[in-house]
Amino acid sequence: MSSVGEEIALLIKSRYPLIFYESIDEEYALTELREIARSGGLIYYWWSVTEGLRKQDSEGPYYQTAEPHKALKMVVALVESKDVPPGLYVLKDFEKYLEEPVTLRLFKDVLNCVRNRRDTVVILAPRYTIPQDIETDTAHIQGGYPSEEEIKQVIAETMRDISRHNRKICVSLDTEETHKLFRILKGLSRQQIRNVITRSVIDDGVLNINDMEAIENYKRKLFDQEGLLEFCTTEDKGSIAGFPNLKQWIAERSTSFESVDSSALPAPKGVLLMGVQGCGKSLAVKVIARELKIPLYRLDIGKLYSSYIGETEQNLRRALNIVEKLSPLCLWIDEIEKAFSGMDSRADGGVSQRVFGLFLTWMQERKAGCFLAATANDVHRLPPEFLRKGRFDEVFFVDLPDPETRKELFFIHLKKRGLNPADLEYDRLADEAVDFSGAEIEQAIIAALYRSTGSREKLASRHILRQIHETKPLAVLRKEAVESLRAWAKTRTRSV
Numbered sequence: 001m002s003s004v005g006e007e008i009a010l011l012i013k014s015r016y017p018l019i020f021y022e023s024i025d026e027e028y029a030l031t032e033l034r035e036i037a038r039s040g041g042l043i044y045y046w047w048s049v050t051e052g053l054r055k056q057d058s059e060g061p062y063y064q065t066a067e068p069h070k071a072l073k074m075v076v077a078l079v080e081s082k083d084v085p086p087g088l089y090v091l092k093d094f095e096k097y098l099e100e101p102v103t104l105r106l107f108k109d110v111l112n113c114v115r116n117r118r119d120t121v122v123i124l125a126p127r128y129t130i131p132q133d134i135e136t137d138t139a140h141i142q143g144g145y146p147s148e149e150e151i152k153q154v155i156a157e158t159m160r161d162i163s164r165h166n167r168k169i170c171v172s173l174d175t176e177e178t179h180k181l182f183r184i185l186k187g188l189s190r191q192q193i194r195n196v197i198t199r200s201v202i203d204d205g206v207l208n209i210n211d212m213e214a215i216e217n218y219k220r221k222l223f224d225q226e227g228l229l230e231f232c233t234t235e236d237k238g239s240i241a242g243f244p245n246l247k248q249w250i251a252e253r254s255t256s257f258e259s260v261d262s263s264a265l266p267a268p269k270g271v272l273l274m275g276v277q278g279c280g281k282s283l284a285v286k287v288i289a290r291e292l293k294i295p296l297y298r299l300d301i302g303k304l305y306s307s308y309i310g311e312t313e314q315n316l317r318r319a320l321n322i323v324e325k326l327s328p329l330c331l332w333i334d335e336i337e338k339a340f341s342g343m344d345s346r347a348d349g350g351v352s353q354r355v356f357g358l359f360l361t362w363m364q365e366r367k368a369g370c371f372l373a374a375t376a377n378d379v380h381r382l383p384p385e386f387l388r389k390g391r392f393d394e395v396f397f398v399d400l401p402d403p404e405t406r407k408e409l410f411f412i413h414l415k416k417r418g419l420n421p422a423d424l425e426y427d428r429l430a431d432e433a434v435d436f437s438g439a440e441i442e443q444a445i446i447a448a449l450y451r452s453t454g455s456r457e458k459l460a461s462r463h464i465l466r467q468i469h470e471t472k473p474l475a476v477l478r479k480e481a482v483e484s485l486r487a488w489a490k491t492r493t494r495s496v
């Protein structure tokens with residue numbers, strides 16, 4: 001039995017009246033529940049709106065029980081009848097009918113009736129929603145997904161099926177790529193795995209590393225239909241100047257998400273990057289995801305806020321749920337201080353406070369597999385809870401680049417624009433660009449390029465120098481703010 005199966009068996013033993021089994025793999029979940037009933041000595045019943053209420057191995061359903069009211073009354077009758085052994089009542093998609101007040105009332109009667117008995121009710125549905133009235137009676141279980149071993153079987157079966165009807169096909173993946181494939185396919189149902197593998201193989205007859213992106217995309221679309229998470233591209237570590245400590249920290253952890261299940265070391269949980277604007281925080285997040293070899297998704301907290309009370313929390317729950325299904329991943333929250341401190345609790349009825357609380361709890365309790373990368377600019381608005389031990393593995397401070405890093409910045413950005421750094425005095429440019437952020441250095445190069453192109457000249461150092469001299473960097477314009485930020489960071493953070 002799977003670990004989810006064991007958990008359900010335990011809940012039944014501890015006499016939970018209602019288990020909400022959230023699973024997209026109905027076929028699998030039903031087989032599992034039937035087995036749980038059998039080994040626990042319970043009679044297995046199942047209901048759906050099309051088939052009515054049926055008892056294990058019986059020919060047809062109980063009379064007229066396709067109708068939810070009648071089905072519930074039948075359950076009460078069965079539970080209360082003395083000569084019927086205890087049962088496991090599996091109701092498919094029943095949460096939909098609980099929106100109707102009379103059905104909800106009848107359902108509560110059922111729960112009162114099974115309470116303190118060995119009978120248990122299970123709602124089986126692909127998505128968890130439950131009326132508040134009965135939430136405390138509900139044990140919520142997620143799962144029913146095939147294990148790695150089963151994923152392997154499904155892939156093999158699918159390949160066999162295709163090759164029976166089609167031309168020659170093959171799998172061309174090394175061990176590492178195979179692990180990656182399993183990781184992506186985790187959380188999908190058998191049918192979904194069959195679909196996506198078939199799609200990947202049919203076009204070119206081979207399942208290889210080139211299919212991974214499409215498979216990843218398929219999975220994201222499947223779970224995140226509302227678009228709460230944004231899939232982001234990642235960047236190579238060569239594209240970022242400076243950050244030696246962060247680069248080393250990440251390099252030491254670069255294989256943490258590789259081994260699928262057991263690993264001696266716990267996977268890292270996340271970092272908070274704070275600091276001066278335009279100095280590469282967002283860029284660093286993209287590098288981190290690439291180095292950890294996991295996909296990067298951005299969660300826009302602002303998007304979760306809804307004008308309907310209660311929906312914002314529901315939206316966050318939903319987003320975090322999707323995160324769990326897509327993991328391992330790197331979850332990026334940009335400007336986290338704005339996300340949670342933006343709203344006055346009196347003005348929004350406490351929604352932002354509750355959402356913040358929910359997020360903190362999730363941070364504390366989340367399973368391994370989600371690396372959280374957060375960035376912040378304004379430390380004074382950053383809720384102190386984020387700095388408490390255990391919430392992030394490390395808090396890094398991103399300062400203005402030092403002279404060495406500025407050299408690197410010129411080198412990287414000149415090359416990026418197709419220029420040869422050796423043709424320009426990039427050492428001198430770096431010396432002159434005191435207090436410039438990475439973004440400002442990039443900007444100076446771009447503006448100089450416009451200028452030189454406009455006057456039909458080949459770009460020379462003087463064009464860039466002129467641009468440097470004409471720019472007042474933000475660090476100068478907002479000197480006090482930058483200095484207070486540095487002073488604050490000194491004792492609380494580690495430098496990148």
Ligand SMILES: Nc1ncnc2c1ncn2[C@@H]1O[C@H](COP(=O)(O)OP(=O)(O)OP(=O)(O)O)[C@@H](O)[C@H]1O
Pocket residue numbers: 239240241242276277278279280281282283284377409412437438439440442
């Ligand atoms: N250390 C760096 N190495 C390479 N490029 C950099 C660096 N810092 C900044 N840049 C350039 O500046 C651009 C803007 O930087 P980025 O958005 O990462 O800064 P940020 O710290 O997130 O700024 P903000 O606080 O405004 O969000 C980057 O896309 C990159 O082109």
Ligand SMILES: [Mg+2]
Pocket residue numbers: 281282283334375
């Ligand atoms: Mg940024």
